[in-house]
Amino acid sequence: xxxxxxxYGVACNxxxxxxxxxxxxxxxxxxxxYDLDRMKxxxxxxxxxxxxxxxxxxLLLPMDDLEELFRWGxxxxxxxxxxxxxxxxxxxxxxxxxxxxxxxxxSIDGPGALNDVRFVKSAARTxxxxxxxxxxIRLLVAEGLTPGLIVTxxxxxxxxxHLPEMGAWLQSLDRLGIRTVRLxxxxxxxxxxxxxxxxxxxxxxxxxxxxxxxxxxxxxxxFDVVEELKALLLxxxxxxxxxxxxxxxxxxxxxQGIEGNGQRxxxxxxxxxxxxxxxxxxxxxxxxxxxxxxxxxxxxxRDCRFFLFCKGQCPGTAIDxxxxxxxxxxxxxxxxxxxxxxxxxxxxxxxxxxxxxTRTYLEQQFLLLWRNRRNTHIYRLLEWKNRPQQQAQPQxxxxxxxxxxx
Amino acid sequence: xxxxxxxxxxxxxxxxPHFLRLQWVGDEARAHWEPILEHALTAGFWTIGPRLRRxxxxxxxxxxxxxxxxxxxxxxxxxxxxxxxxxxxxxxxxVRGLPLPCRYLSTVAPDTYAVAAQTFLxxxxxxxxxxxxxxxxxxxxxxxxxxxxxxxxxPVLQAWLRAAPEPxxxxxxxxxxxxxxxxxxxxxxxxxxNYLGLNMLANADSDENLLHEPTHGEQALADIAQxxxxxxxxxxxxxxxxxxxSAYHGIMEVKTPVFKFITRTDACQTxxxxxxxxxxxxxxxxxxxxxxxxxxxx
Numbered sequence: 272x273x274x275x276x277x278x279y280g281v282a283c284n285x286x287x288x289x290x291x292x293x294x295x296x297x298x299x300x301x302x303x304x305y306d307l308d309r310m311k312x313x314x315x316x317x318x319x320x321x322x323x324x325x326x327x328x329x330l331l332l333p334m335d336d337l338e339e340l341f342r343w344g345x346x347x348x349x350x351x352x353x354x355x356x357x358x359x360x361x362x363x364x365x366x367x368x369x370x371x372x373x374x375x376x377x378s379i380d381g382p383g384a385l386n387d388v389r390f391v392k393s394a395a396r397t398x399x400x401x402x403x404x405x406x407x408i409r410l411l412v413a414e415g416l417t418p419g420l421i422v423t424x425x426x427x428x429x430x431x432x433h434l435p436e437m438g439a440w441l442q443s444l445d446r447l448g449i450r451t452v453r454l455x456x457x458x459x460x461x462x463x464x465x466x467x468x469x470x471x472x473x474x475x476x477x478x479x480x481x482x483x484x485x486x487x488x489x490x491x492x493x494f495d496v497v498e499e500l501k502a503l504l505l506x507x508x509x510x511x512x513x514x515x516x517x518x519x520x521x522x523x524x525x526x527q528g529i530e531g532n533g534q535r536x537x538x539x540x541x542x543x544x545x546x547x548x549x550x551x552x553x554x555x556x557x558x559x560x561x562x563x564x565x566x567x568x569x570x571x572x573r574d575c576r577f578f579l580f581c582k583g584q585c586p587g588t589a590i591d592x593x594x595x596x597x598x599x600x601x602x603x604x605x606x607x608x609x610x611x612x613x614x615x616x617x618x619x620x621x622x623x624x625x626x627x628x629t630r631t632y633l634e635q636q637f638l639l640l641w642r643n644r645r646n647t648h649i650y651r652l653l654e655w656k657n658r659p660q661q662q663a664q665p666q667x668x669x670x671x672x673x674x675x676x677x
Numbered sequence: 678x679x680x681x682x683x684x685x686x687x688x689x690x691x692x693x694p695h696f697l698r699l700q701w702v703g704d705e706a707r708a709h710w711e712p713i714l715e716h717a718l719t720a721g722f723w724t725i726g727p728r729l730r731r732x733x734x735x736x737x738x739x740x741x742x743x744x745x746x747x748x749x750x751x752x753x754x755x756x757x758x759x760x761x762x763x764x765x766x767x768x769x770x771x772v773r774g775l776p777l778p779c780r781y782l783s784t785v786a787p788d789t790y791a792v793a794a795q796t797f798l799x800x801x802x803x804x805x806x807x808x809x810x811x812x813x814x815x816x817x818x819x820x821x822x823x824x825x826x827x828x829x830x831x832p833v834l835q836a837w838l839r840a841a842p843e844p845x846x847x848x849x850x851x852x853x854x855x856x857x858x859x860x861x862x863x864x865x866x867x868x869x870x871n872y873l874g875l876n877m878l879a880n881a882d883s884d885e886n887l888l889h890e891p892t893h894g895e896q897a898l899a900d901i902a903q904x905x906x907x908x909x910x911x912x913x914x915x916x917x918x919x920x921x922x923s924a925y926h927g928i929m930e931v932k933t934p935v936f937k938f939i940t941r942t943d944a945c946q947t948x949x950x951x952x953x954x955x956x957x958x959x960x961x962x963x964x965x966x967x968x969x970x971x972x973x974x975x
Contacts (some may be wrong), residue, residue, distance in 0.1 A: 299974030544966040
């Protein structure tokens with residue numbers, strides 16, 4: 272679970288046209304006055320733990336308030352995190368990051384022109400901002416604060432003609448010492464964005480397979496998507512991203528948002544009306560029960576051998592922006608799962624997708640749990656399935672699933 | 678289970694458990710509207726038992742020509758009810774053997790039977806069918822037991838014509854109690870407004886004139902206002918909210934400017950959206966959003 276503090280809501284100094292938070296800005300639901308005490312109280316009420324300072328752009332926060340949040344977070348939980356666009360990082364911020372053990376994530380889509388979609392008022396200022404971000408990355412690494420990167424793939428950076436330059440850039444980052452790069456397929460908030468920036472299925476596949484291959488040449492960087500697909504197929508899903516874990520769009524378990532006024536909110540990716548709805552009082556998994564039964568030609572996942580692993584993927588990327596559908600990137604993921612499946616087989620392993628009895632068993636257990644408003648992971652079910660029989664206690668037999676649910 | 682419910686399969690064969698989940702647009706909206714909801718639905722609920730006696734049948738069975746299924750479904754949704762097809766494969770004797778009120782769209786023999794009701798009442802209906810509990814069936818459908826099949830060519834219709842709907846309010850209360858003990862009691866009771874004929878989605882005319890009269894709700898509200906003006910006021914506020922219903926894949930999403938909720942409905946291959954109200958009026962603590970029923974940013 273990630274606790275995301277958003278003091279300024281979705282306020283940002285950039286104007287990335289594809290931003291999944293744009294509906295909120297378009298609806299006029301941007302920055303509201305924030306209250307540090309209410310935010311801290313909300314963190315405690317949400318169960319506490321290290322939080323991520325999030326936005327919009329969290330470095331818009333005045334330095335004093337930023338330090339106060341980091342200081343409190345460090346005292347309470349021993350460390351902090353921040354997700355930034357990197358354009359505002361200064362030496363003073365670096366000092367705070369050191370002082371209060373702040374892990375840094377930076378969003379950037381590529382070098383120079385490949386990052387132009389992350390727009391700042393004019394082409395010239397956009398390029399200048401990109402240079403600032405790259406400088407910030409180098410500075411962070413030099414300071415021993417090596418950031419993780421998030422790269423979104425779109426027509427501005429991942430068309431076939433862009434890939435060699437992207438590859439060279441990633442190799443330079445690898446030499447610099449960057450270890451984690453998260454690749455995101457574009458989440459299109461409307462048809463115009465999909466048309467202007469969205470890659471076709473073939474283009475997405477070309478780009479992702481290019482990065483799959485590139486990874487073999489990299490010493491440090493690991494594209495988590497590659498590892499996650501294989502881990503899922505082997506039932507080792509303990510640490511996979513939330514997009515593979517049957518996210519309930521009404522409670523988004525992986526993201527506990529806390530707004531500037533202390534209000535609890537969900538992951539912004541599920542927000543298509545421009546409103547940060549308050550979390551529902553309890554979780555439900557209706558989307559996954561439905562997707563399992565709806566034929567694929569109607570937007571569901573029925574009879575897909577990868578459903579157990581993909582689960583229709585992130586509701587924020589659902590077809591037509593309707594969370595009751597599966598992801599609009601289905602064809603891409605299906606192809607990549609098949610590729611990962613083939614690689615596992617070639618390595619002498621048996622992916623669960625091809626082990627029909629086990630896959631069927633696991634699917635049935637998931638459905639049973641979802642019907643009872645509970646969720647779990649594949650690895651937990653496998654541990655349960657493969658447990659030594661003598662460990663099964665009588666009380667376990669009467670309430671077996673209580674031990675399995677998340 | 679050998680019951681009617683197993684025969685009442687949704688269009689695409691989708692089966693879902695009962696669910697109701699409510700989500701507020703903000704803490705301020707919840708702080709303001711939740712007490713209104715609670716007040717209206719708890720205080721108002723038990724004061725108008727007599728209303729039930731004169732109320733419409735809670736589970737209605739219609740004969741619908743296949744060509745009109747889509748518009749029928751939309752009309753049902755407009756009433757905030759749910760829709761379930763009785764498949765052609767359903768044994769005729771089972772339909773005819775049940776005490777069902779039935780309204781024909783035409784005098785032509787129907788091709789398809791459909792049940793319209795709140796989801797929880799569909800469950801109750803199915804349970805009663807499974808148990809053969811005619812008393813509960815009577816209370817739900819507002820129709821006395823049907824004569825034996827052999828004595829009449831169309832017992833369902835004849836029974837409906839003979840019957841004066843007289844629901845048993847004790848049985849009704851039993852089902853209300855059942856839903857109010859669920860975790861999402863608030864949302865459940867919200868849906869249960871229909872039970873009073875107080876359809877929060879209401880006062881929208883049904884093009885097909887299939888379901889109970891919209892004026893029924895208005896009359897019920899007037900009755901409440903005489904006894905409990907504050908409750909009536911709360912209900913009036915709720916009923917004034919613009920609403921969007923969207924039925925898709927077996928999930929109905931109901932949005933208002935202050936809250937939304939989801940519940941089970943029949944699974945459709947195409948999405949059905951119904952809008953009621955304009956969405957332009959200011960609503961206290963109502964959210965601004967990109968589309969109906971939320972107000973657009975000025």
